[in-house]
Amino acid sequence: MxxxxxxxxxxxxxxxxxxxxxxxxxxxxxGFRPCVKPTAKYKAADRWERYITVRSNGGLNQMRTGISDMVAVARIMNATLVIPQLDKRSFWQDTSIFSDIFDEQHFITTLQEDVRIVKELPKELQSVTRARKHFTLWSSMGYYEEMTQLWKEYQVIHVPKSDSRLANNDLPLDIQRLRCRALYHSLRFSPxxxxxxxxxxxxxxxxxxxxxxxxxxxEKDMLSFTGCTYGLSHAESEELRIMRENTNHWKIKKINSTEQRIGGFCxxxxxxxxxxxxxxxxxxxxxxxxxxxxxxxxxxxxxxxxxxxxxxxxxxxxxxxxxxxxxxxxxxxxxxxxxxxxxxxxxxxxxxxxxxxxxxxxxxxxxxxxxxxxxxxxxxxxxxxxxxxxxxxxxxxxxxxxxxxxxxxxxxPRKRGGAPPGIKGRARFRYEESFYQNPFPECICGSKNKLR
The missing domain is CATH 3.40.50 (Rossmann fold)
Structure with a gap:
């Protein structure tokens, strides 16, 4: 009853x-299980004398996935990665450095066969001119192979933002597995x-x-950013509108809350x-x-x-x-x-x-x-x-x-989703399911059964 x-x-x-x-x-x-070991053709890292410095932007998880991307980028470009600087200017205004959040030595040691990682630039390179490069979002292996041309003029490349620098799909298996090793094994939190x-x-x-x-x-920032006011009082809705209006880097100011909710965006x-x-x-x-x-x-x-x-x-x-x-x-x-x-x-x-x-x-x-x-x-x-x-x-x-x-x-278990139908060109990369949201099939394998 x-x-x-x-x-x-x-x-x-x-x-x-x-x-x-x-x-x-x-x-x-x-029967699926994690699988992140390199393939037989994967070679250990060389002692590269070219360097990439990074300022990792965003909140915790944006930084974590961005750092994992930059590990892979350093591998592709045959470069030494300097421990990333963390974003201190975002919404959170957090003064933490890398070692406050992550186990720095574990990060360096566990990736030593993949990429050379150092805590800081050698003294003789700290004052040299760096190539400041905003790498294109969701870029392929070929893009970064072309970027190696920068080494002809510079010994250090500085990357101002780290998030979403690699494509979700169509990358070599060893690069995808390296991203997983970096994120799930090496980026361990501090003790x-x-x-x-x-x-x-x-x-x-x-x-x-x-x-x-x-x-x-x-949370206040999310409700204001999305313009979602369902169930709120008029005073609360107005407070969120004012916050959105006064936040310069939020480009969309006028939002229809009802349309947002019906569309599933709240x-x-x-x-x-x-x-x-x-x-x-x-x-x-x-x-x-x-x-x-x-x-x-x-x-x-x-x-x-x-x-x-x-x-x-x-x-x-x-x-x-x-x-x-x-x-x-x-x-x-x-x-x-x-x-x-x-x-x-x-x-x-x-x-x-x-x-x-x-x-x-x-x-x-x-x-x-x-x-x-x-x-x-x-x-x-x-x-x-x-x-x-x-x-x-x-x-x-x-x-x-x-x-x-x-x-x-x-x-x-299911395979990672692509972009919705009708979305073409580079725009499709933005709408693909994130590699870090579903690292199947590259980092999850071993089943003899077929998925439905």
Whole structure:
């Protein structure tokens, strides 16, 4: 029998709890496993006397994938890579240096057969003229082979931005696997971050055994940037509009919030996440770790989720003040803690497809296709709007509709997607699925079975 209860004046069915294996079990992996070893024709790195310096831009995961790209670029161009400088001018205003976030010596040592990496330029080269080169986005092997012409005039090339410098597809297998070795093996977080991250995972498991990591991108900057104001007050909507208007590097100022939401371009609201999880059959006692910054509107909007699932925690609830003090005012380092907890979670759910969501999804695929529920935001908006306006009749179960919509969106093995139909030229590169979101098939192999 279906029991009804009220939430925000909408009558919702409380669905029967599904078996634990369906709630928490990883999708069938078809026997796939990570494979990142070089092929037989791959040669060890030479002692190259040409250098690439890099300023790695963006937040944590934009920097991580960008650095992995630059490792591969240095290999292609037969150059020594100088430890990258990190972005200190982005939204986060983080003063962290490379060794604050990553295990620098581990990075150098584990890649020594692939690329020569040094901590700084030799003294005799620190004052020489450098070729300042903005490498073209999503470039192929051939592009970087042409760029080696720069070595005829310069001994040092400086790259002002590192993100998305390599194509997602059609690169040699050994280059693709090098990107995976760099990202998943060599870019290990610094010992203090690794230690606390693992400790927090253990505490979460002691609390409930299993937990969901929810990347809830219901943050002021994201809502302002996307122009998404559904469910907000007029004052909140106006605050976001003013922020967008005053942020110079955000080019689009006038945004239709309704069109954004219907198109699936908005982060799910806390209420929508609650509906989504309930429809999948997760019980109210489920432990949910919020991997995100400050939720816009604080408890006012977060309560729309905790009304469904009261067992919601942030890192501040799991770690002590003394433990977090070391990372205070370093958003990139605290994001690394969220990253560790998300990768190790039993279920990962991103409310929006940003750099963090893509990076965690790809890492979980690499580690054995751990369960990742990726919401179909466009489809969910249609369902939720029908629910709110009473258009769903008794035969149209919310649970059935949501689970049918997501039966193939749980992290099971699949080949990386290309650009949508109709997109041609260089524009297609922007719309391809990111290599780091799904490193299949280059870095995941070994199955004798065929994927459907």
């Amino acid at each position: 279906t029991v009804l209860f009220y939430y925000n004046e909408i009558i919702l069915p409380q669905f029967l709890q599904r078996p634990n294996e369906q709630l928490w079990g990883a999708p069938f992996s078809y 203090p971050i690794e230690k606390l991250g693992k400790k927090l995972v253990e505490r979460l498991r002691l609390r409930a055994g299993r937990y969901i990591a929810l990347h809830l991108r219901y 982060p799910l609201t806390p209420k929508e996440v609650g509906l989504f999880l309930q429809a999948h059959g997760y019980p109210p006692s489920t432990l949910i770790y919020i991997a995100a910054g400050e939720i816009y509107g604080g408890d006012t909007h977060l309560s729309e989720l905790t009304s469904f699932f009261p067992n919601v925690v942030f890192k501040e609830n799991v770690a002590t003040q003394a433990e977090l003090k070391e990372f205070a005012k370093h958003a990139t380092q605290t994001a690394a803690l969220d990253y560790i907890i998300s990768v190790e979670s039993d279920v990962f759910i991103p409310s929006y497809s940003g750099n963090m969501a893509r990076a965690v999804e790809g890492h979980r695929r690499f580690l054995g296709h751990r369960k990742t529920l990726t919401p179909d935001r466009k489809g969910l908006v249609e369902i939720f709007d029908k629910l709110e306006t009473g258009q769903l009749n008794e035969g149209s179960s919310l649970s059935y509709l949501v689970m049918q919509l997501h039966k193939h969106r749980q992290g099971a």
